[in-house]
Amino acid sequence: MSSHDTGEPANRLWGGRFGEATDAFVQRFTASVAFDRRLYLHDIRGSIAHARMLCKAGVLGEAERDRIVAGLEQVRSEIDAGTFAWSVALEDVHMNVEARLTEIVGEVGKKLHTARSRNDQVATDVRLWLRDAIDGIDLALTRLLGVLVDLGEREAATIMPGFTHLQSAQPVTFGHHMLAWHEMAARDRERLRDCRRRLNRSPLGAGALAGTTFPIDRAHTAAALGFDAPCENSLDAVADRDFAIEFAAFASLLMVHLSRWSEELVLWTSAQFQFVRLPDRFCTGSSIMPQKKNPDVPELVRGKTGRVIGSLNALLVLMKGQPLAYNKDNQEDKEPLFDCADTVRDCVEAYARMLAALEPNRDTLRDAAIRGCATATDLADHLVRGGMPFRDAHEVVGRAVRLALERGRDLSQLTLAELRGVHAGFDEAALAALSLDASVAARNHLGGTAPAQVRAAAARARERL
Ligand code: ARG
Numbered sequence: 001m002s003s004h005d006t007g008e009p010a011n012r013l014w015g016g017r018f019g020e021a022t023d024a025f026v027q028r029f030t031a032s033v034a035f036d037r038r039l040y041l042h043d044i045r046g047s048i049a050h051a052r053m054l055c056k057a058g059v060l061g062e063a064e065r066d067r068i069v070a071g072l073e074q075v076r077s078e079i080d081a082g083t084f085a086w087s088v089a090l091e092d093v094h095m096n097v098e099a100r101l102t103e104i105v106g107e108v109g110k111k112l113h114t115a116r117s118r119n120d121q122v123a124t125d126v127r128l129w130l131r132d133a134i135d136g137i138d139l140a141l142t143r144l145l146g147v148l149v150d151l152g153e154r155e156a157a158t159i160m161p162g163f164t165h166l167q168s169a170q171p172v173t174f175g176h177h178m179l180a181w182h183e184m185a186a187r188d189r190e191r192l193r194d195c196r197r198r199l200n201r202s203p204l205g206a207g208a209l210a211g212t213t214f215p216i217d218r219a220h221t222a223a224a225l226g227f228d229a230p231c232e233n234s235l236d237a238v239a240d241r242d243f244a245i246e247f248a249a250f251a252s253l254l255m256v257h258l259s260r261w262s263e264e265l266v267l268w269t270s271a272q273f274q275f276v277r278l279p280d281r282f283c284t285g286s287s288i289m290p291q292k293k294n295p296d297v298p299e300l301v302r303g304k305t306g307r308v309i310g311s312l313n314a315l316l317v318l319m320k321g322q323p324l325a326y327n328k329d330n331q332e333d334k335e336p337l338f339d340c341a342d343t344v345r346d347c348v349e350a351y352a353r354m355l356a357a358l359e360p361n362r363d364t365l366r367d368a369a370i371r372g373c374a375t376a377t378d379l380a381d382h383l384v385r386g387g388m389p390f391r392d393a394h395e396v397v398g399r400a401v402r403l404a405l406e407r408g409r410d411l412s413q414l415t416l417a418e419l420r421g422v423h424a425g426f427d428e429a430a431l432a433a434l435s436l437d438a439s440v441a442a443r444n445h446l447g448g449t450a451p452a453q454v455r456a457a458a459a460r461a462r463e464r465l
Helices: 012-017 024-030 032-057 064-082 093-111 118-154 174-199 218-225 236-239 242-270 296-320 329-354 363-369 378-386 390-406 417-421 428-433 437-444 449-463
Strands: 160-165 168-174
Touching: 024 242, 032 064, 032 093, 032 218, 032 236, 032 329, 064 174, 093 118, 118 236, 118 242, 118 449, 160 174, 160 417, 160 437, 168 174, 168 437, 174 242, 174 449, 236 296, 242 296, 242 329, 242 437, 363 437, 378 390, 378 428, 378 437, 390 417, 417 428, 428 437, 437 449
Parallel strands: none
Antiparallel strands: 160 168
């Protein structure tokens, strides 16, 4: 590193062109090392692949390559061990690693940046980092899907109220409800994998924006880093952050799903619903109200949805005004992306653990299911099977519901005589049609709530895991 005549360290890697050192405030303002140091493993991996490729292309000698690779490995160990001295003056992770490499291996370290720019370097690092993050989230999500399939299977015959408008609608099974959640999360996993597929291209070799004058082999570095192929266009390679936006969009939608589940769990665990129990270890108490057991985990997940959607918004707005190719604005992609990935990972993990311990209160669910005349549609369907047009059946059963409400009972608690008072054609089978078990069992087709169908759906879902 050359020094400047003020005695200040001259400007790092571009000292040659500058007449004075960077203003101390500007240095701090423009530095990203506080947060992008998190990319070091991927940065070093990319640099090793680059050095090997340069050697293969005849740009570096074999001894030079070996010293650079060994030096980079030493830098990695120092960072791993926590003994690495990060410097804000060196701005970002890339320049910190390179400067330390040169300290360790001497002059040859300065050759590493041949045929490369921080622009293709950072684009490569972020893709590699996000790919690993995606794989971790995929794993957690797959575990969560497995837990939901288990619940679907185990609770295939557990009857609960089904709601529309949060009003009693028709009985369903708890397993069916869990498999509905499963479908939502299965689509999330598809979106995640789709995002990974498009992300998995190598920007390396795009240089600052136009490519490089050296005889590089982009396919070689792409393959060495596990990318499916190099990015096609050098301008796009350094400027594109679509993969980050796609990931944040996946993450936002997943969080919206988890937030909706959380809303249900918060309701279901309340003293008024008591549909399910969460084990004490997933809840917290109150400092003042001795009776409290709060569903903090679902509440927090619901709350964290805001920051993930915020990340998506930050990334979209970050990109919307940028001309090609690289702009410093892009440095702002990392914090929202990291936060978004961390948050989603934790929330999926929390859900996988929590749902594995979820206990439905089967009796309470059953009692709640019949309330609100939930089998009224079944009674109407029964009349239709006897030949009555559905609109007329709707009218007849509506009158029966009114009678039940007037007498302070549920529709299913009316006697046959009372039903006959509404419509003379009612028979014993009408009473049977009003039962919860008959109601769910009758919805016996693909996608229906009949226990047999729920078991079959769980088996298909397990197959897709
Ligand atoms: N810290 C920068 C970033 O995160 C690295 C690339 C800098 N490139 C540049 N031309 N200033 O985007």
